[in-house]
Amino acid sequence: MTPAKTRQAALDRSCPFVSIVFEAAHSDTAFAEAKRLMEQAQRRHQVYLLPFGETPREESELNAENSGWLETRLFPFLSETHLVLSGGDLWTGFDLLDPDGRDMTPTWRTWGDWLATWANQHWMSRPTGLGPTELARRARPWEYLDFYMRTYVDYLFEDYGQWADTALAVLRACEVP
Numbered sequence: 001m002t003p004a005k006t007r008q009a010a011l012d013r014s015c016p017f018v019s020i021v022f023e024a025a026h027s028d029t030a031f032a033e034a035k036r037l038m039e040q041a042q043r044r045h046q047v048y049l050l051p052f053g054e055t056p057r058e059e060s061e062l063n064a065e066n067s068g069w070l071e072t073r074l075f076p077f078l079s080e081t082h083l084v085l086s087g088g089d090l091w092t093g094f095d096l097l098d099p100d101g102r103d104m105t106p107t108w109r110t111w112g113d114w115l116a117t118w119a120n121q122h123w124m125s126r127p128t129g130l131g132p133t134e135l136a137r138r139a140r141p142w143e144y145l146d147f148y149m150r151t152y153v154d155y156l157f158e159d160y161g162q163w164a165d166t167a168l169a170v171l172r173a174c175e176v177p
Helices: 016-024 027-047 067-083 108-122 150-154 162-171
Strands: 048-051 095-099
Touching: 016 027, 016 162, 027 150, 027 162, 048 162, 067 108, 067 150, 150 162
Parallel strands: none
Antiparallel strands: 048 095
16 A cells, blocks of 8 residues: 655755755845855854865765764754755765865765764654655655655655755855865
């Protein structure tokens, strides 16, 4: 039996960054505020998302999963910004650096796993009844594949395309560290 189709989830517009990103699609003033909020969050949590090649970086031997970096830096950053973007959207144009300039850029799959771990611990439950396959429609926790690429995220969230395009534009405009 196929579960009844449910509504797409809405990104949490009570989160200041999410709210202003949706406004930023139509307002230069809101775009500037979204940029300011993102720069502050990156500095506060020392999680730096920079366009490819914009800054020298060190290859990292640090394992993000085992070092506590996810719990102490990335997850608080995600809780503040709700920067829910697919691996394909984010990691085709950005590097992820720690405060020492070490490259923490994940693969699309690893990003999906990190985002799913954060979402299962700190965010909303995964919507059910949506998607093209039985696995996609099944009631289950978030998994890496849910955040792997835009195709998989788009059917889960209202206005994901607008959100992603504007959030990526904001990230490209940021001036950190």
